[in-house]
Amino acid sequence: MERVVPTALDIPTGMVTMPDRVTISSAAPQSLKGMTCIEDLRRAARRRVPRVFFDYAEAGSYAEQTLRANRADLERITLKQRVLVDVSQLDTATTILGETVSLPVALAPIGLGGMQWADGEILACRAAQAAGIPYTMSTMSICSIEDVAEAVGKPFWFQLYVMKDRGFVRSLVERAAAARCSALVLTVDLQVLGQRHADVRNGLSVPPALKPRTILDIASRPGWTARMLTAKRWTFGNLAGHVKGADSVKAVADWVAHQFDAALNWSDVEWIRSLWPGKLIIKGILNVDDARAAGKAGADAIVVSNHGGRQLDGAPSTISMLPRIAEAVGSEVEVLFDGGVHSGQDVMRALALGARACLVGRAYVYGLGAGGEAGVATAIEILRKELSVTMALTGTRSVSEIDGRVLN
Numbered sequence: 001m002e003r004v005v006p007t008a009l010d011i012p013t014g015m016v017t018m019p020d021r022v023t024i025s026s027a028a029p030q031s032l033k034g035m036t037c038i039e040d041l042r043r044a045a046r047r048r049v050p051r052v053f054f055d056y057a058e059a060g061s062y063a064e065q066t067l068r069a070n071r072a073d074l075e076r077i078t079l080k081q082r083v084l085v086d087v088s089q090l091d092t093a094t095t096i097l098g099e100t101v102s103l104p105v106a107l108a109p110i111g112l113g114g115m116q117w118a119d120g121e122i123l124a125c126r127a128a129q130a131a132g133i134p135y136t137m138s139t140m141s142i143c144s145i146e147d148v149a150e151a152v153g154k155p156f157w158f159q160l161y162v163m164k165d166r167g168f169v170r171s172l173v174e175r176a177a178a179a180r181c182s183a184l185v186l187t188v189d190l191q192v193l194g195q196r197h198a199d200v201r202n203g204l205s206v207p208p209a210l211k212p213r214t215i216l217d218i219a220s221r222p223g224w225t226a227r228m229l230t231a232k233r234w235t236f237g238n239l240a241g242h243v244k245g246a247d248s249v250k251a252v253a254d255w256v257a258h259q260f261d262a263a264l265n266w267s268d269v270e271w272i273r274s275l276w277p278g279k280l281i282i283k284g285i286l287n288v289d290d291a292r293a294a295g296k297a298g299a300d301a302i303v304v305s306n307h308g309g310r311q312l313d314g315a316p317s318t319i320s321m322l323p324r325i326a327e328a329v330g331s332e333v334e335v336l337f338d339g340g341v342h343s344g345q346d347v348m349r350a351l352a353l354g355a356r357a358c359l360v361g362r363a364y365v366y367g368l369g370a371g372g373e374a375g376v377a378t379a380i381e382i383l384r385k386e387l388s389v390t391m392a393l394t395g396t397r398s399v400s401e402i403d404g405r406v407l408n
């Protein structure tokens with residue numbers, strides 16, 4: 001069977017005729033041949049991306065208890081096998097904030113995407129749009145908002161960190177509006193930075209500091225290096241022009257380190273709400289009280305998230321908190337979910353427990369590091385295929401039918 005490579009004119013609708021027409025095979029570039037699951041992409045990314053950036057993507061904070069809990073708690077949830085249901089026609093499409101998507105999945109905001117693969121943000125956005133799902137651009141991207149807007153055909157979501165320099169925050173919101181971003185994703189769980197040991201050990205900096213160990217590391221990834229030589233940018237694109245001496249890497253790094261604002265509070269959320277007339281998604285909610293407060297502050301959606309286990313180590317897994325949050329606020333705001341989603345089965349589990357859709361972080365970052373745009377497309381198609389097979393084997397024909405009944 002041939003893999004159908006989506007183009008801008010061939011955006012998947014979500015309708016799948018069983019047996020699934022989407023198989024990752026002959027049309028994929030040689031470097032992605034034989035990759036059938038996210039773990040395959042992860043292994044390839046580990047070989048192709050310099051260690052400093054692979055570790056940055058992979059790691060959780062401190063002892064990584066929350067990182068592990070996200071995956072372990074998902075895996076514990078068992079799905080109910082159903083037989084003799086006609087599932088010859090399936091529909092994986094749904095809507096997120098009124099936008100039709102071919103799959104209940106969006107790409108999560110990821111800092112330093114352009115260090116996984118040259119111009120990574122543009123490539124990931126293109127792959128998401130071709131697949132008919134939202135792409136979220138991080139404040140801490142390498143490409144700028146304008147770089148991505150210019151290179152892609154449709155609106156994307158923009159993720160905002162509120163920094164101490166509120167004038168700069170306002171200008172970011174205005175730039176996102178000028179770029180016609182269709183939603184603002186306000187991340188509220190990073191007012192101080194959880195430590196990732198690997199980043200400290202590796203001396204993570206953007207672009208990489210040229211120490212002997214890093215030079216060796218980069219030299220052993222010639223493909224990555226060759227592509228980087230033609231990349232649009234080497235440092236944080238959204239900050240360029242704002243930080244004095246933004247061409248000096250140290251100036252940018254120092255500015256960022258001092259800009260995260262420990263004073264961030266709900267009145268800032270109200271301020272952002274007043275600046276942004278469009279859809280507002282508050283990301284980083286992990287309990288019912290905060291979920292209710294987000295609704296009150298005017299959020300259209302929340303993301304139940306612990307930042308992929310990268311912030312408060314010791315926090316519960318997101319999937320363990322999802323049901324009570326969805327129950328408490330699901331009728332007021334759309335409840336999105338992230339943390340540990342590595343398969344279509346995981347998407348099914350989260351939807352069964354009350355999520356409208358999942359954001360995926362590492363699952364697509366591995367695809368990006370493994371094969372750029374084609375790698376991200378492969379990651380999305382893997383999730384699509386796994387979800388459609390899982391829907392079939394649980395006797396579920398459409399996303400709207402997914403609820404607690406698909407669980408044991």
Ligand SMILES: Cc1cc2nc3c(=O)[nH]c(=O)nc-3n(C[C@H](O)[C@H](O)[C@H](O)COP(=O)(O)O)c2cc1C
Pocket residue numbers: 056057058070108109110111138139140159187283305306307308309310338339340341359360361362363365
């Ligand atoms: C490499 C990496 C960079 C991230 N950068 C950001 C960021 O800039 N802004 C943000 O809101 N979340 C960021 N996150 C968190 C993700 O948006 C998302 O919450 C998390 O990755 C979900 O968990 P998962 O990776 O297990 O799917 C980042 C996560 C990773 C793995």
